[in-house]
Amino acid sequence: MRTASQDDVCEIPCVHPEAVARVRAALPDTGxxxxxxxxxxxxxxxxxxxxxxALNVEELCVCDLAAVVGISESAVSHQLRLLRAHRLVTFRKEGRIAYYRLLDQHINGLIDSAVDHVRE
Known part of the structure; x- marks a missing residue:
């Protein structure tokens, strides 16, 4: 097990109560x-x-998503059910075809930020 280096710890033990209070107030609750x-x-x-x-680029149907991602339509459908359950994607029906898209701009931003971060 690695021990903390001198750079990882404070040289003088101290707590800044005002900073701790501000940060605690800004943190989300347990839920x-x-x-x-x-x-x-x-x-x-x-x-x-x-x-x-892929959905951050444009709205796609299950068949198109399967082609883009390189897995079966059944596997895409399974993943989409999970993504819908977590409110990440939504869909619209056009005849018998369901077109999926990201639920909102928060998800777009999250995906963009992750991709941008790894590209830096």
Missing amino acids: GVEDATALLKVIADPTRFRILT
């Missing part, structure tokens, strides 16, 4: 933390992230 980490776990799957990234 918010649980929900946010559950969301990130869903996005962290490579297949689901590829689907979300």
